[in-house]
Amino acid sequence: MTWSYRPALDGARTLAVYLVVLFHAGLSWADGGFIGVDLFFVLSGFLVSTILYGELADRGHLDLVRFYDRRVRRLLPAAVVLVVVVSLVGVLVLSAADRGPMAGDARAALLYYANWHFMAQSNDYFGSTVVDSSLFLHFWSLSIEEQFYFLFPVLLLVLHRVDRRWRHATPVVLGALLVASVALQRWWAPQDANHAYYGTETRFYQLLAGVLLALWLHRRRAAGRQGMPGAVPATLAGAVIVVVLAGSWLDLSPSWRGLASTVGALLLVGGLSGEQVHVAARPFTFPPVVYLGKISYGTYLWHWPIIVLLGQAIDPPAWQFALLVVALSTAVAAASYTMLETPIRSRRLAPSRRLPAVLAGLAASLVTALLVVPPVMAATQPVALKGNGLLESGPDNTTGPPPELDYARLTSYREAPVRECRPRDLDPCRLVTGEDGPHVFVLGDSQAREMEPTLRMLAHEKHFNLTMLSLDACAWPPGVFNLVSPVPVRERCERLRSGFWDTIVEKEPIDLLLLIQQDRSAKLFDGTLTDSLEGKPVDDNGRLLVESTDKALARLDELGIPTVVEQSLWLPPEDANPMACLSGAKDVAQCRVPIARTDSALDSAYLVNAETRKNIHRVDLNPIFCPNAPICDAVLDGIPVWRDSRHIYAKLQEDKREQIWDAITATGVLDDQR
Structure with missing residues (x-):
């Protein structure tokens, strides 16, 4: 045997x-x-x-x-x-x-x-x-x-x-x-x-x-x-x-x-x-x-x-x-x-x-x-990474040694949790209450989540009330699903969105609705979107996003809800990670990245809706985070700009919160509240 x-x-x-x-x-x-x-x-x-x-x-x-x-x-x-x-x-x-x-x-x-x-x-x-x-x-x-x-x-x-x-x-x-x-x-x-x-x-x-x-x-x-x-x-x-x-x-x-x-x-x-x-x-x-x-x-x-x-x-x-x-x-x-x-x-x-x-x-x-x-x-990086130091820059671009930060922690730590609440119980998503000012409601994906600490600070400083729904990889327009996410995550996204569009938008008193999402009409996302929970990839991401965005914004306009749509953020090329570059560079100039400022199909839809609908406004925060475009620094005022290749670092948004608030109010969305 x-x-x-x-x-x-x-x-x-x-x-x-x-x-x-x-x-x-x-x-x-x-x-x-x-x-x-x-x-x-x-x-x-x-x-x-x-x-x-x-x-x-x-x-x-x-x-x-x-x-x-x-x-x-x-x-x-x-x-x-x-x-x-x-x-x-x-x-x-x-x-x-x-x-x-x-x-x-x-x-x-x-x-x-x-x-x-x-x-x-x-x-x-x-x-x-x-x-x-x-x-x-x-x-x-x-x-x-x-x-x-x-x-x-x-x-x-x-x-x-x-x-x-x-x-x-x-x-x-x-x-x-x-x-x-x-x-x-x-x-x-x-x-x-x-x-x-x-x-x-x-x-x-x-x-x-x-x-x-x-x-x-x-x-x-x-x-x-x-x-x-x-x-x-x-x-x-x-x-x-x-x-x-x-x-x-x-x-x-x-x-x-x-x-x-x-x-x-x-x-x-x-x-x-x-x-x-x-x-x-x-x-x-x-x-x-x-x-x-x-x-x-x-x-x-x-x-x-x-x-x-x-x-x-x-x-x-x-x-x-x-x-x-x-x-x-x-x-x-x-x-x-x-x-x-x-x-x-x-x-x-x-x-x-x-x-x-x-x-x-x-x-x-x-x-x-x-x-x-x-x-x-966690050891100190002994060899400087090859960065983008050969990019042409203007006199205002940042130079000097990178800030001393725990880069490993920054790339693996999130500043805020997912905010997912049902219409009948929004209390866990009511982040600031009891203020004398307007009620600001935020709906978005991971980019909204990264902005939560800044909005909390602004709510206390500007005396407005804040409610927030956010879920990673969940676009805010109805009928858009991310195939990269498993079906249970898509189902969570649908529950969050349907709760908002079917109930909250009709019953919740909203003085300012802020919509934030990543631009999924870019070529990077080809083949990743579908129009149903278990559907096949659509042929044209841009068309799906534009049609769903137009319908959603038209409904908000009809309901008379003052709405601000955030213009898509400028992000580094997919193969560039400025935070990783900074953690090994000798000079922040090595980590500058070029930005293409061409409006995508989704951004064009935002622009058209803002110009043709009374209650729809558009805010562009990109000049705050990249004042020297088309070359963007990886550090502003000693703070890294990007947490990763898809998100602005939360600490920079906190530092720039006055400029962010000024940009939002400059749209005139709160003029009737004053």
């Missing part, structure tokens, strides 16, 4: 890891290469459970301490070394602002809850670019595996005892868990693709599929039958399914692709698991292929940080970049395997020393996550 080493399964690891590497390196023909992770999951479930089934059959019990000792020594040392080394390198090449959120990413990686950590970030309006650029993003899949390794042996031990009374307990329970996981995968996929992809419960089915395959083969061997029937056609079919799904030929969602790739992985792993090497398995047993599979853990660990860090320095054609990433990640993995992983794994420990080894490994991971990485990531 003893399980012996199968070199072909290491060959399958090679296929899995390089599919992922090529996908992450950006090769267009490997658009589905992320299914390499699916193959890893099936392999992991198969191999771990095969070993555990054999131990139960031979000894009648599981040595959990021995199992966890092997897992800890196999996985933790290489992960800890990677996190420390990558953090140190990050200090040299990344700004403090870019590194700030990564301390939390590293902590999640080393404590193996990275999948939930990155799921939370990717569901946040600001999270997508942060997630994509994190040096530790790839730990999401390792976290799911570790969670499986922690839970499964205990479950198997319980099921083994139940099996003594009912022999079918193990396959029935594991099969039920697999079906439940598949159901959750399919339920979450249309609701929240991020949850479907990163969730533990939505990906366990792939590990459980490997577990059930191993159980089936284990019981076949116990009955005197050898291997998987039809191993050659199964191997060929499995390899073809995996390779086809890894390409860009099929238009499948990640969810359906993952389900199909699990079937392919089961066929491939089952076909390669026999003791005899058949003709279809020979390519997987070629010695260099087997060796690359043995070092695949290190290759996976190192390839993503290499991609992120190399991308900061070079921009070659995709195929050249992919070759470089493959070469570097393989070389580093080989060194890690030889000098670190093998010596630690191969060392034999007495049974009495296994538990201390497990605890020591966990302690090392915990100490690194909590005490080592955070101060490293």
Whole structure:
């Protein structure tokens, strides 16, 4: 019953890891290469459970301490070394602002809850670019595996005892868990693709599929039958399914692709698991292929940080970049395997020393996550970033050293919470009450949220009452939905907007309505908007926004509600992050950015409505934040201008609040209130 080493399964690891590497390196023909992770999951479930089934059959019990000792020594040392080394390198090449959120990413990686950590970030309006650029993003899949390794042996031990009374307990329970996981995968996929992809419960089915395959083969061997029937056609079919799904030929969602790739992985792993090497398995047993599979853990660990860090320095054609990433990640993995992983794994420990080894490994991971990485990531930037210092500037542009600020905190801390209230209970959104002046009502997205502290101050200083509704990624005109947001977030947006447009606007006494949102008619947002909760992308964002804006403003005008629409803010180019630049620059002049001042379709709609409707006004705050346009400084009066590439820093808005209020009142919107 003893399980012996199968070199072909290491060959399958090679296929899995390089599919992922090529996908992450950006090769267009490997658009589905992320299914390499699916193959890893099936392999992991198969191999771990095969070993555990054999131990139960031979000894009648599981040595959990021995199992966890092997897992800890196999996985933790290489992960800890990677996190420390990558953090140190990050200090040299990344700004403090870019590194700030990564301390939390590293902590999640080393404590193996990275999948939930990155799921939370990717569901946040600001999270997508942060997630994509994190040096530790790839730990999401390792976290799911570790969670499986922690839970499964205990479950198997319980099921083994139940099996003594009912022999079918193990396959029935594991099969039920697999079906439940598949159901959750399919339920979450249309609701929240991020949850479907990163969730533990939505990906366990792939590990459980490997577990059930191993159980089936284990019981076949116990009955005197050898291997998987039809191993050659199964191997060929499995390899073809995996390779086809890894390409860009099929238009499948990640969810359906993952389900199909699990079937392919089961066929491939089952076909390669026999003791005899058949003709279809020979390519997987070629010695260099087997060796690359043995070092695949290190290759996976190192390839993503290499991609992120190399991308900061070079921009070659995709195929050249992919070759470089493959070469570097393989070389580093080989060194890690030889000098670190093998010596630690191969060392034999007495049974009495296994538990201390497990605890020591966990302690090392915990100490690194909590005490080592955070101060490293917060270290002073030693190398000045290349900025935009060659931009022409006028005599009034700012120069001098950047302000001394905690840039890492500034890029990860929000000044105000989301404000979402139902019409029947607006009290949580009434921020200032009891003043003698008018009632100002604010409706908007994350840009309104960033402005909340300024409006609070103004309300107290100018003696007006303030109510605010704000939700990230939620445009204020009805009938506009952001496809980047998962369905639950779109539903929240619809509840907030419908509450305002169906009830509040009719019943709430509003003396000034301030509407704030990001310009989603820009090219950057092509393909991201729809006109229904679960609709398809519209062909023309500008047309959708203009039509919905015109209808909303026409209704406000008919109701006689004095309304001010904020002109779209000038923002840096998408590939520029002035805050990150400032955190590493020697002079603020390095971080100036050019601004295109062309009115978008949405801004043109604001202008037309303001000129043709009595109660609609438009305010342009851009000259306050960029007085030297078309070249904008990254610092004004010692304060950074942008919090990130899409938001004016709240502290600057507070500093400029008198100018902001003067600009609003200059529209004449409050003339009747005086």
